[in-house]
Amino acid sequence: MAGVVVEIIGGLLALVVVVTLCVRACDNETARRTQDELHAPLMHKDAETGFNTCRICDFENFKRIPFCSLCGEKLVANDSNSDAAMAVPTESERLNLSHRQKRARSRKEWARKVDVQGRLFWYRQGRGRALRLAMRQSPGYTLAFVDDTKVNEDSGTKQEPKLTVASKTSSRYPLIDNQDASLTKVVIEIFLPDTSPSNPDASVPPEPAATIPLDAASEDPSLLPSTLAKDDVVQNLQLEAMFQVPVLTESSVGKASRKPYAFFVSNTTKLIVDVTKEYVKLNVHRDKLLEDSLEALSVIPQDHIHSMMRVILAKGVDAGGLQREWFLLLNEALADPSNDVFCCVNASEQVFYLNPHSRDDIGEAHLLYYYTTGRLVGRALLEGQVLGFHLALPLLKIILGIPVSFPDLESFDPEAYKSLLWIRDNTGVGDLGIGFVVAEARGSDNEMVMIDLIEDGRNIEVNDENKDLYLERRFRYLLFESVSSQLYCFLKGLYEVVPFHLLAVFDPEELDFVLCGSDVIDVDEWKRCTRMNASLRKHDKAVTWFWELVREMPNEYRRRLLNFATGSSRVPLGGFRALTSSDGRLCPFTLKGVKFTDSNACIASRACFNQLDIPLYESKAQMKTILMGILDTELHGFTKD
Template identity: 30%
Template sequence: MAQKGYTTPCEQRHSGWFSRIVRKKQSSSSQKRSPSLRQKNGPIWHEANNSDLNPLSLNQKSSLRRRLRQNNTDFHTGVCKCCGTVLRYPSDVPRIRCMVCQTSYMIEENINECVDICENSAVSLPELSLSTLNKYIKDYEDLQSNGKGTFGTEENKLSSLENFLFVSFSSHKCLNQSFKLTQSGNCSYYSANLNFNELHAFYSALQSLPTARPMISLLKAASILLRHPPQENDVQTIRWLLILMELPTLADSLIGTNDQNSQSQTSLDKCTEPELLIKSISYDILKRIIGISAHFDHKCTRYFSHWWSHLPDSLFIRKIEILNLYITFQLTRCINYEIYSSNSISSSSFKNPYATDDINYKKTLRAHFVRPTSKSSDFGLSIRIPLFISLSGRHLATSNETIAERDGNNHSEKLDDDHVVKLKLQQYCDEWHLRTAATVLSLFFCANQTHGKVPEAIFYNNLVDYINVKQDFDSWQFSKNNDKHEKEVAKNNDVSLLMMDYLRAESNSAYLNIVSDDGATLKKPSFTFCRYPFLISLGAKITILEHEAKRKMERKTEEAFIRSVNKKLPFDIYFKIRVRRSFITEDSLRSIKEHRHDFKKSLKIEFVNEPGVDGGGLKKEWFLLLTKELFDPSKKLFSYYNPSNLCYFSISTVNNEELYYLVGAVLGLAIYNSTILDLKLPRALYKKLLGHKVTLDDFTQLDQNAGKGLKKLLLLENVEELSIYFEVSFKDVEGQLITHELISNGSNVLVNDTNKYEYVERYLNFFLSDICKSRFDSFQRGFYNVVGGNALSLFTPKEIEQILIGDSNEGAIDTMMMRSITRYKGFESNDKVISWFWHYFDSCVPEVQKKILFFVTGTYRLPATGLPSLHFKISRISAEKGCSRLPTSHTCFNELCLSDYESEVEFRNKMEIAINNCEGFELE
């Protein structure tokens, strides 16, 4: 929006000497653009004035369509390079404009862009560099101190600096030739040949000036360039976009734009006019940079991803944070528009695409955001959404206690999970801002997967947890399976399948809200977050996994009921396993083999001759005992490597495929039933489960000595002097020495500098895949028979490891955090017994703390999402004084039961006896 004392980028484009140059270029170019057509029919799609910047009126559109029909003009289709909108335009027009993002494109190849000043020989551009900028700045400082200057008055001097920046940043060709590391070099796969240090110093020098006008001129020029992007889409001509990506004002345009208090003034309202103008233009630049970057061809995206992978970690993280902040901003915009549309009589203003896509969109609404007063609402939004957002797009306060305090409610009140759902699918599925930002962020994620620069959690955007992730998953799953289903319908030509489609559409349309305009068919949403799972936090992914598991459990229960009604037989809605402790492996294998089709049912465990109803504790006990026996070295199913202490499939000729199938099924059941296991498996196993390629680093994690030797081999020269051949020698589980050739006649093929990479690759494949193929296939079959589904594909190997084995928490447990998540029944937080317990817990070494954790929860590990997601409860056994019962626990509910002890010494003695001398569900 225009500010007093300043002009918008569009107005600046047609002011002063620059306007004369533009009009001169347009007049010279218009002679080449079908003059006969222009004389007969007047302006069709582009005029020399600013008609390409303003939408056509209805009369103009009708007249345009009528003239085009009379001339029998052919139409072409294309895709907007910024927002991805499909464009349909006459074949004989020189310029078109996307009506969604307002980006203009030149159609005729022989027409140059009117904004590229480099094409005009009458204008000579100085070198765009830090030294050139410093000359302007130094002359300006001399002007202020002496009253003199090379360019005369202060206004002329400032005008020259602004013109220099405006002209330079209006030209993509000028930018492509600027800030090079080596003047003679070009972009390569390994380097963009961009001097980031000089570029950052250039921007810092501009920001240090006492006036913002030069920076505003630069931003206006960049905005015009992005509104009229060049046609070239080549690796050597996209450096200009990297230069604009480093603008320091991009992130600032998104900070402080969310209301923390609807009654208070936002930080944007407090900005001065130049600051507000900088924020507005910077937001426009940022969204166009993201949009254009998201629509590069495959080669350019590969180069971009590889360039970013070589950035310093600080710059790499900074860009991830900006993109996450942009996604957070767009989601917040969707939330605020939904609130406004649900609390106002007329919501027509926010539907205007020209009014909504702006950093100042809240002023456009002209409304106070009155949030609903109930916990839930018809549009799926909750009053309890805390929009306190940091630079990385993460919440600074999201706890129930903080939210309750803000709303003036009781701290002990917990929110129902059903009311935590905030945003429905139809409110964001067509947002091109989210789609383009997620696409660009996926390039950073791929770069990180290859080079392992930062933890995967850096990519999480916790505001995504405030959408209906279950609905998002169902929609994504519907779109993913729809093409396959349509092929089956066409192949079988079955009328019953068409009827099933109709019934499914009727049931899903109300839930997914993705009905086409005619209401007859379901439409595929253009964007779902499940297409970009790296944005979804591990907690939300676990929610999706449990949602899919629950749906399958319910389906299996319905099938069992229908089967029992048809056959008039009793049915069981649970998958029950009845075992003896001394024969736990044999009994478990028998039960799993006899009930292969019941894996999707809810699991219930029964120990023979032991009382107890499985509310979760018996299940934890079964998993613990069974995995302890299956992974015992004496079983010879898995071999342990030193010094990593990780285990992998044993090298053996004995056929144990049934036991490996059991191991895979047990791991799948643990994930399916949200149970943490105490296992020490390498990263390579999880990668192979998900079909990812294993690397030398994965092998080194398992066998550190061999892995380090292979890495040294790749760094050496004259490798043939080591006399290594394409064969390996190893010992099987029985201790017998075996020699194997990695290639045909490998014992006679010497490893040299040329084939050493092939040798390492074959070495890895042999020990991680080939030698254990049958055993891994059985293991994988058992695993996928339980958890095979689309939800598992959302996880990375690291995340699968986390949900399977939890957080190992090698150090001491944070006592203050434990106290904050603990609930009490029969006790108060300041009772003496509770004080004794926390004093005892805090004084224990980490090993004893884990024993206490195991005594209460049934596992030594914390949940995958960390200590805050642990449910911990302390209850009173008896209110009688002098009661000296030993502490007990309900592992089903993570509940510790204590009595009223006479002294702290007695309490400590009882706790030590309890945690050191119990197993199962009665003391030994």
């Protein structure tokens, strides 16, 4: 009898263990699904509520958004029976569209279609004379790179590379920096399956099963994982780019998706490696942030490029806030004209393109900058981060494999576009005295360099008979040939993180929106998605004053305030409710009331948790003085977590 009781008790204990394990597995699966949802905010509640389609540009906006995110048109609910909801732009409205609205409307100019043999090709939307004129005056080109050595294998001839590496060895940013050799740029930490934390809510990863410094692999190749050597990355990029010939065609691969956001987010979420299994730690000096960051990102092997990253700035410990600050500062450095990585090609639109003179301005390692920047853009897409600057429309199209045509120059370089447009539409071009040549100022001494657009172009005059060839050569040189090696390395880095077929579902405006988010901050939404602690709820005047001040300030200051509080100056694509904490979990914007004293009179931010600590001021004027003082002095880029 006792044996039977023991067996029953043993069976019950086993059942309890099984049930516990099942519950824990369910909890872990629920936690995993929650994390997937955090990386894909567009796939759930926003998508479930549907979209309002803009009547101007046909962009599908989330229903919570009152104005079109692309063109700024006031939205009318799709389910409305009003005439406004069904109306299409009139001829008068089309003639008076802003540049922003025209650009948004043209995003569907090209569409992929399938021919009778099942091959994909580009089809240009339009009809009648306007379409025929567009095809004649501004054909579209897609960019591909062909290995020059393979092109000539069949013929048995050897051709000199089209692109050459600069002969000078000096560089603004040296290949090897021995100033602080003790700081390892990249550490890859992998965790064994049985060492994962028992608490799924734990924000600190377990102790690593393997920690491999940057140079350990060179001493013992059996140690894995290992990182790459920066010198090798630079040399490989130079050799690859040297033999890559840019080829412009009017075809592409890929298939459009009717639901690009859901398709993209669901597939990129699968690429991310769980932080409890592996993460990559980047060590970066604040005073060498650009150089250290680009080197660190470049030496991560492709096998680990989808792992979560933790950034250590100098001697700090990353809890998320530093990583966001690092991303923000790195974006600012890339867009800084003094660093010569990107150049602002359209000041009014504030859009950026690759620097065609980077070899002269940066030096021998310039291709590393574009390879790493491509990886950074890919990581931004992967993690739902937003860039601090907009890429020029032609670059967005090149990324997506969409044909680039002559009218795209208008948003790229308005002055060059107007000049070339005049040449196209007028006669008597020979009187201008121009040749098939481009003059460029290069280097620190602005030495003038002449580039022939065709063989012996400087001695061939442009006239009415050959001006079409001149326009085509100028167009191709400006957008493709002058930056061919930079483009190759940038796209290589980007596609290593996010494969091309996942990006091909977007049009250029959608990609720009996903990369940069919305520039306009909706105060009503911000307020709706804000939490407050008990002390602040009791002091309702302080809450009223705060939101009144936010409404009164210009949008630029709202962006500074958002940056001060969260570490990012842009609203996430999923809106304010999609704000996350340092460990990637949903974390709403929070206002916390604290006691006002002489020693505690300033508003403090805790970007790790998207929180502002607001002293309970005695007047609105007092609060305004402190708040505007913070934003005026541009302390909005830094937080004290």
